[in-house]
Amino acid sequence: METRAPFIIIGAFILAIAAAILGFVYWLNNAGGIGARVAYQVRFNDPVPGLLVGAGVLFNGIRVGEVTSLALDPKNPRQVKASIAVIPNTPIHADTKVGLEFQGLTGVPVVALEGGKDVDDATPIGTLVAPAGAGQSMTQAAREALKKVDAVLADNAEPLHNTIANLNTFADGLARNTSHLDNIVAGLERMTGGGGAEKPRRVYDLSAVQQFSEPRKPLSVQMTIPEPTVVLQLDTQRILMTPDVKDPDPSFAEAQWADSLPKLVQARLIQSFENYSDVRAPIRPTDGVQTDGTLLVEIRSFQVLTDNEPEADISLSVKIVSGTGRVVASRLFQSRHRLTGLKAAAAVDGFNQDFDEIMRDLVPWVVNNAK
16 A cells, blocks of 8 residues: 555656646637637838737727737838638628737837628638828837928928017017006006006197177178098197107196197187187088088197297198088198196196187188188
């Protein structure tokens, strides 16, 4: 009994090893890649970096086979021919897409197949052709993109340089005009209801002539007085100064005319004619009203002169136009009065003296020349 025991143990050990070998061969034959296979040909028109014989073949992400051979096309060295072997019943058709995938951190390449739509297509399968760029790894794709970016930058170096220079100039301009931008932002805040409350403005009016010397005869024709024409600078409610004073009295910033200068001058012209005589006094242009002539007025100046002693200056160019469009008479009326001080109230007093002097001359002149 003692002699037979070691032989039984040795025999059992040998049988276990034989069973393990048979199991490994069975696994290798059915799952390890040497079972029944169907061969296909694949052609790559680009390099296939890192692809080796034995690399896996995936179909929709599932391993179905391996690469069995790799070779260069003697007629076209840029092309790579590969043979793959996949398990039977893999749904490969003529429209199956083929490419390369790089898996894991090391980027191991595998042949990737993607199922087509024609599952019932019985057309014989020739060579599966990979699309252009199928062999590019992420690194190669990044390099190609960088090359294209570098080419674009090289072709547009001068325009980019000019753009950067213009941005620098713009930034310098913003830096120099920071205070003006602050004023603009403050104005926008006030306009939209934000920021601090705006200081109330003091409104000034222009006085019409109330009394004229006798005798006064009425106009012989009915005339209209349209709104006077002005340059854009004078179409305002501000009290203007020329040249601009660096630090004007605060009263000018808080002052404004009762209306824009053209409308205000038109209203006081008509009122002055009415105070001279209410018979056929000029009116504003109105649709459907027939008149015999027009009094055209252009405001040439309506501002404070600050070159030497401050003066209020008004200059009006006046033309009498007949109903047929003929200029009957024209004249330039101008008046200046020295101000008692460079303040808004003193400027308004000077303008009223100018306007009074001009109206006392202008109204009788129009009455005598309008026909």
